[in-house]
Amino acid sequence: MPAHLLGPHVVGKRIVIRRLVPGETGPTGGPAFTDILGVCTSWADGIAVIERESGEQVSVPVAEIVSGKPVPPRPNVRLRIGVREAELLSAAIFPGTTSEALGEWVLFDHEVSVRRRPNSALAIGDPGVDLESAIDRVESFYRARHKRPRVKIEVGSAAEEAVLARGWVEDVTVEFQLAGLAATRRLLPPPVEDAHVETVGESGAQVLITLGDTARIMGTMERDWLAIHDLEVAEAHRRQGLAGKALATLLEWGAERGARAAWLHVETTNAPGLALYEGLGFTEHHRCRYYASPTP
Numbered sequence: 001m002p003a004h005l006l007g008p009h010v011v012g013k014r015i016v017i018r019r020l021v022p023g024e025t026g027p028t029g030g031p032a033f034t035d036i037l038g039v040c041t042s043w044a045d046g047i048a049v050i051e052r053e054s055g056e057q058v059s060v061p062v063a064e065i066v067s068g069k070p071v072p073p074r075p076n077v078r079l080r081i082g083v084r085e086a087e088l089l090s091a092a093i094f095p096g097t098t099s100e101a102l103g104e105w106v107l108f109d110h111e112v113s114v115r116r117r118p119n120s121a122l123a124i125g126d127p128g129v130d131l132e133s134a135i136d137r138v139e140s141f142y143r144a145r146h147k148r149p150r151v152k153i154e155v156g157s158a159a160e161e162a163v164l165a166r167g168w169v170e171d172v173t174v175e176f177q178l179a180g181l182a183a184t185r186r187l188l189p190p191p192v193e194d195a196h197v198e199t200v201g202e203s204g205a206q207v208l209i210t211l212g213d214t215a216r217i218m219g220t221m222e223r224d225w226l227a228i229h230d231l232e233v234a235e236a237h238r239r240q241g242l243a244g245k246a247l248a249t250l251l252e253w254g255a256e257r258g259a260r261a262a263w264l265h266v267e268t269t270n271a272p273g274l275a276l277y278e279g280l281g282f283t284e285h286h287r288c289r290y291y292a293s294p295t296p
Helices: 083-093 131-143 158-165 181-185 242-256 271-279
Strands: 014-025 031-044 047-051 057-061 065-070 098-102 105-109 150-154 169-180 196-200 206-211 215-222 225-233 261-267 283-292
Touching (some): 031 057, 083 169, 083 215, 083 225, 083 261, 083 283, 098 131, 105 131, 131 150, 131 158, 158 283, 169 181, 181 242, 181 261, 206 242, 215 242, 225 242, 261 271
Parallel strands (some): 225 261
Antiparallel strands (some): 014 031, 014 065, 031 047, 098 105, 169 261, 169 283, 196 206, 206 215, 215 225
């Protein structure tokens, strides 16, 4: 009877084991042992496979394991990111976006895209002036470009109170969610081998992945962060696991390019999306809300 309670149930979990090293002698003249820490990726046919943090796969005969236990996941330092820094990752999704700084606020503008993110002021941080003056500057910036002024604000902030006092209109609320890439990949099915993978733009940092005419997803690399966006599944093909397959294919693409963490925005009214990402280990980092000026 082994002295540990490990077995197939620890597959996918982070564990530490002490194993016997056959044929070697320890410092006191007895058997030699070594410790291995990592995620158990397989436990079958008398062999446990453990993936170290470096990515090395170590195969250990179960009979050589003398002790072991599950251990908490190691915190991913990349997930310790500030709200403003996290939101600034969005800029890479829309190549061609121009911006103007207002203290720590950033006023984004895109000549082609009409979507919210590249045409809103990121009103997080200190604008360097009082809030009334900052909102006036946002107004004039977008009016000069013949666009309705919009801001993206962290929920519950003083800036949110200020735009509400000015009568700005609430639009959508989004969660910024993130996850460690390695942990999420272990919860996904295998990547789709015959998926169409198309690099978008000249930088090679953005990709469009399509699964025939059933699903599509885009991803954008920024340093070692992978942004997940524009996931769509044809209505007739929903609830068949295609979203997970598309995500698995995208995360493999990101991992090959050095991604260590993944992030996304999901609207708080998107119940299916929230359920999907929660099941894959994504957690809410913060919430932001878009507001538009009272008049177009």
